[in-house]
Amino acid sequence: MSDTQASRIVLAKRPTGTPAQDCFRTETVALGEPADGQVLVKTRYLSVDPYMRGRMNDVKSYVPPYRLDEPISGGAICxxxxxxxxxxxxxxxxxxxTxxxxxxxxxxxxxRKLDPVPQPVTLALGLLGMTGLTAYFGLIDICDPKPGETVVVSGAAGAVGMVVGQIGKILGCRVVGIAGSDAKNRYLTEELGFDAAVNYKSPTFYEDLKRACPDGVDxxxxxxxxxxxxxxxxxxxxFARISVCGQISLYNLSEPDVxxxxxxxxLTRKAKMQGFIVGDYHARFPEGMAQLxxxxxxxxLKSEETIIKGFDRTIEAFLGLFTGINTGKLIVEVE
Known part of the structure; x- marks a missing residue:
């Protein structure tokens, strides 16, 4: 077997604020044959996710930061x-x-071999993967929603948010989504069954939210x-329960938010607010996957994906997360 030529995108420098194209570099490297206990794989689909922005900073977190001059790691179907x-x-x-x-x-x-292979296979990166598990444990384990309660989901048209809202409906809750366009909000209510959805970009956002949650937020x-x-x-x-899954509005700030x-x-509402990392639920993944x-x-449960075709558009797809180009899970199809 001749050497396989692999293209890879590495972190060239650490971003300040919103990443620019020059924070990344595309390289071509030659890969030899697999040794004993190894496999050579070709990437078919790769995931771009908001958490990747945090790993580009050289700060302590729940996972080590990406290293300079090494590929951006994340979920992939190969x-x-x-x-x-x-x-x-x-x-x-x-x-x-990879x-x-x-x-x-x-x-x-x-x-991990996909057996059986989900249809479509991209579900393994989304609803039937870490995305779905994040929604499942973050809502059910931390918030313990009860029938009739009001569940509000921000980023509701994103990969995790739309699964959270659908699970809330399955559990008998009133579900209100928050997204960044009227088109996305129509999708949430008309296709996914959310009870209401509000546009956070609207000048009447707070009044709209109040009308959508007449009995408050549980x-x-x-x-x-x-x-x-x-x-x-x-x-x-x-006694409200708040699950902190992500903070995408803050990831590209160059100064601490105030x-x-x-x-x-x-204190006065006697509420609970808790952050979580889905990897901490690893031992319970089979439970979550079986239910999903x-x-x-x-x-x-319905799945929605935004698929960008072409490995050369990976950086474009990633940056698009912060401008809301996606409805549902954002995936790059490697051609």
Missing amino acids: EVIASRASHLQPGDLVLTQ GWQTHALLAAEKV VYFDNVGGPVTDAVMKRIND GPRIAPIL SKWYNDGK
Whole structure:
């Protein structure tokens, strides 16, 4: 076998504020044949996610920061093209963390064979993958929503948010979504069954939110932070539960954000606010996956994806997360 030429996108420098194109560099490297216990894979689909922005900073977090001059790692669906591992054969589809590269040599224990292969296969990066599990545990385990309660979801048209809202409806809650366009909000109400949806870009956002939540907010699933969360916090009820999943509105700030102090609201409303990392639920992933799969197969959960075609558009796709180009899970199809 001749050497395989792999394109990869590496972190060239650490961004300040919103990343620019010069924060990244595309390289071509030659990969040899797999050694014993290794596989050579070709990336078919790769994931771009908001959390990747945080890993570009050289700060302590729940995972180490990306290293300079190394590929951006993240979820990917790959095809095995050569194998020196007995349980993996050429043609097998696997889930990996190869991230932003077209090919990779990997230890076999670092990949998980997709068996059965979901249809479409991209569900393994979204609803039937870490996205769905994040929504499942972040809502059910932390917020414990009860039938009849009002659940508000920010970033509701994003990958995690739309799954959270649908699970809330399955559990008998009134679900209100917050998104950044009227078209996205129509999708939430007309296609996914949200009870109401409000546009945070509207000059009447707070009044719209108040009308959508006449009985206040019992559960808030926070994907964005910032002024949106400030507005929701004013509406929470006694004993509200707030799950902090993401803070995408803050990721590209060059200076620390200054906002309202929410501790008095948490105190006087006797509310709980908790951050979480889905990886901490690893031991319970089979539970979550079984329930998500059942709901999906029963037609109770719908999946929506925005697919950008072309490895050379990976950076464009990633930056588009911060301007809201996607509805649902944002995926790059590697051609």
